[in-house]
Amino acid sequence: MRCSRRTALTAASLLPASLLPATLLAGCQGLSTTSVDDQEFTSTLAIPPLAESTLDGGVRTFRLTVQEGTTQFTGFSEESTTWGFNGAFLGPTLRAARGEQVELEIDNQLAAETSVHWHGMHLPAAMDGGPHQMIAPGGTWHPHWRIDQPAATLWYHPHPHGATEEHVYRGLAGLFLLEDEASLAAALPSEYGVDDLPLIVQDKSFDRDSQLELHHDGAEPGQLGSTVMVNGTVGAVHEVSTERVRLRLLNGATARTFTFALPDRPMTMIASDGGFLEEPLELETLRLAPGERAEVVVSFSPGETVRLRSVRSDLGAIAAAATTGANDEFDVLELRAAETLAPCPEPEWSPAPEAQADALHEEDSTHTRSFTLNDREINGLEMDMSRIDEVVHLGSTEIWEVISTQPIPHSFHIHDVQFRILTVDGAAPPPELAGPKDTIYLLPHVEYRLLVRFEDYADPAVPYMYHCHMLLHEDEGMMGQFVVIEPGQEHLVGVEAMAGHGH
Template identity: 65%
Template structure:
């Protein structure tokens, strides 16, 4: 068609289509969205994942999880084949305290290999649950480690090589909550499922017979669904019985970024991925890319109703944001306050006894690494299970400078560590990015300087991962591997040969 600019070569279908629309419209008409979310009635009580039972054996707290097939009513009246842990969809919430030794017996009752990655957890590489620790059908894997990090809202999900998007999308995910001295003594809502509420937000596409569909058109940034689930339910509400309620927010989607807040009130941000902030920060909303978490405290008046809302997401300088979910806005969860509410204090806490030892200091950094995300590559490479991309020395502090060089949504996740964002394009990070993090949304063409320390665990042969947490991107190769070694030690040469199938 003459007069219409041709999109750059290699642009995904949705992006190319968006550019064509803009060109045809002469930039005078911008579509509202190509991925709108269905409006629903909020008539279903919020399902709360149960706390996982455990037993203490020889000083170790032992949990059990079984990945299995099932059927769920994600949409009222429609039966959908799903996967879950210990049930048809999602999984129970694991909970442990700092200092405890834990073990998880993971059994795979699925018809194909899977794995369970402990997202945000500091632990040995062989226990990490990445693509080198896949569990074969009928197999069992028993990782064990000691919890030694601050209280936080972490989560677990599959990480099989090239299949992570499908396994998470079908429903395999759950929370792993950590407690410590600071969180136990904090003035924060703490009654799990009552005033301390898990909120796992996901989006889906269902075909006419109720089957979950993944977008295979090449559209960026992956599947953006028209059905939004909260803890596996559409149109969910939660009855609030206290003046304040704590929401543990997880973006459990495979591609969509959410901008979560309330249209009629502000909220206190109290924690990010890896734990509590230094003090509460009052915010209008929080942006969460896939894999990111935040804890917020919301105040209600007796008898009122409000809704957690996802506003139009601030995606930064992406091309045609309307084609990548940037123009989508919708309600996520309704909160219904009782006529009489139990008093609850303003959020406050004192530092943990471990705070000084946990603190990261930029002056301690002795290594700076640079990472560029482009197409489906990091630093010009696609994932290779047999290649170690980076080698870190135990006990060292490093700065990783990370930049997305393409105008597409990406998020960056580092296994094993919680990092601190030093700056974004040289400026201090905004309050919502000032806490401990393990995953961060990368606005295109901006440089994020991440401060991290590698501690405790070394293994020259078994790697950790760093990757984009938009899972279609990860599966296509936007991932690398690093090992942590003793001083003077080199990375192993037979990495793929040490991939443990169970």
Template identity: 55%
Template sequence: MVSPLRRRLRRALLGAGVLVVVVLTVIAGGVAWVWSTADISTVGTTEFTRPLTIPPLAASTVEPDGTRVFTLDIQSGTTAFEPGHEAETWGFNGSYLGPTLRANNGERVRVRVRNQLPEASTVHWHGMHLPATMDGGPHQMVEPGATWTPEWTVAQPASTLWYHPHPHGATEDHVRRGLAGMFLVDDAAAAALRLPSTYGVDDLPVIVQDLRLRGDRLDGAHTAFRDVGFLGNRTLVNGTLAPYQEIGDELVRLRLLNASTARIYTFTFDDARPFALVGTDGGLLERPATLDRVQLSPGERAEIVVRMRPGERTVLRSDRLDAGLDFWANRFAGGDDTFDILELRAAPTLRESPALPAALVPASTPDGSDAVTERRFDLAFSGINGAKMAMDRVDTVVTRGTTEIWAVRNVDGMPHNFHVHDVQFRVLDYAGGAPPPALTGPKDTIFLAPGVTARLALRFDGPADPDTPYMYHCHLLWHEDLGMMGQFVVVEPGQQAGAPPGHAH
């Protein structure tokens, strides 16, 4: 006969077993639900009802000494992304995004940056070659109510650059709220090529971001398993939801900028039409490359030229990501998401465009043949080379006037990219082979799938400043905020690095 104690114990164990099964079933069901609802698609369902907003060219004045002066006010406001819904946003000289700054290679520029926010921020000139004290990284914080006035001489070829905040630990939040804008550099060599170049007509800025609206507010929450950072469920171009653009020319140049904080886009057209890639992050290629898609991770840019036929419509979209991620990482990094982004509407009669030239400009980046050293940078969620960012620590010291090779490797299972301040680099090899066409131009940001190594050639032309560092970091901005960032200084031959100050931001 079984004793009462044993019967009670058996019932307790049976009940506990049932509870465990129920809990596991609930967890499994929850995971299955999260998995099944993780992908997003707006393909085929987007009604393009809003004219594309073209950011205005920033007003400027020219001083007697030839210095071009801009003013940028960092400010808060409200923006109606949808009729009747005003969301709180941030912008430069307005409520969202900022004007397009434009200057010539060789021109002296000065920018008055006035912070009207209730918290400190910065303005980083992404892709610009300039002194470290003018770079706008986390060592150049602008306090509320303060003005920062960087000044430098533009010293690089024609290119599509951009500007955005860079406060240590808060970059994702500041960019997601709307602080971004383009900075275009012009030069005589590019002007002579007769590429589409009428701003806002056949030469269009295309600033692509994702967002999530919750009624009258921007939702910045990170959803389950999204280790890449914030991913939205809708896309904006130049701050416009579901935009269209009227086209009046046979050829149109799109200056694509991925200004999202974590999302990776695979840009293509709905009819898979070919286009000419003519420029990357830091300027024009040596010759156009014919592609039907181009992948851009956060911070990367591409200049493409697409041919239109009279009366037709075509949609720029983002296709699924093919980046070597496993099925779990791809799903929760947004790799299965697809978006219709921008509709181009050709007029019934189009202005004739000059044919694209077969050659563009000579290479402006080093080929690595005179490199004085090769360094290794391992990227992982835990940091770079095993260390998280420290504001008062110099991680790398480079000598002015020298070329180096940096081997950058993704050593964990999630997507990363790598951005270097101040310089444009050449990709020598990628994943053990020759770089694909989209990586053959000058670059300052590069995507790295898990296990992939890219070897980069960089030349450090200075000026030297042993006390003020530049940054290198993952440009998936939540990763940057959590410490995937390091610092380097440029010194004169034989000079030692100084000690950059740490601060509370």
């Protein structure tokens, strides 16, 4: 039987997996229709530069220019038109420390309006960079806030309503690294670009003229590219000079889920989306859906060559694994160890002074909300920029119960917060999901109970977002809005606020 991506996913969108024809499922589970091109690993891994900043009056200021340019990708005959921050493709890595006041000066030189969202950052809603903080062509935006959260690997990307997928796909993304006392004192690889590597992993499609191609054929969860790149480098190679290397992994793709693995050795996971785990965790594989991050430490022997791979992904009870990239296996990055390696200790760190205050406790929760993802809706509603879907109170701790009820890949991202996963289908989360998170892949028909605290910032007029981070789904309506208010501000939210969703 020949399984087409369109046929399988059209069926999946109409029927639950239990009712799909057995012949379709059998024909589509053991093969792949979304193959990734083989690459020659000959190009030096590009390292995004650390962004320059100025410090004046206690405020650290970064300057970003959103612009169009051209990029010569390895293996393609012509330069590709791309978008980037302070360059042609992707953006510099921003770095700041807990307690610092930061300000961004962002100039939009594109012909289209855009925004810049600080994914994973705790900050006021008006500075969040969602679809309500658009920057017009030729315009400038000056968000500012105080960094007050644990050390973590965060990232930034556009968030224009209905166009996020295109803007990210064309190249607008970069990392934002946070440090604190714990990270600065930790026994970890820490030389940026040498043994502490930022890795933005993406997949792209190109047309015959070497131009980025973004099209939709009705397949789920969106376009899956046949060319995989790291930091914009196709067939990337990094020369290893130390016994251990820290990989800061970001799934910067718009739809594809990666499951990372290394041959003949485990990875030591040290951090998830929002910061350090309680202790190092050895893993054979690590699944990251779009928007998720993780930090892992990898050990090397002198003179060896190792490739980071993406292996088959467990996406749960989806209707046709072959058409969603779940069956794809391919190399991502080649790591070549020198004949002599500098020593590097085993990963070790201690809790930051703020760890106790940062901790979330289930007994503090006072409210539970439920969110069901299906089709392009959350709780039966498509995104409406004029509607506030949820109203939460400043200082409250809540449980958000989230479930996807259709057999296609979905993920869930909440702006402003790092949550703790309490249970996955009623059981304790696996250890790789026990750390601070802001984005989580949703296995179909599995309930995730998330513990969330809303603190520091209240604004009845400006909402935060929650949404699927499969960016086609987000653009087509799988997103909602919530505001954080102080008690007594309910009347300022507006008549369309729907605070009754909780129970």
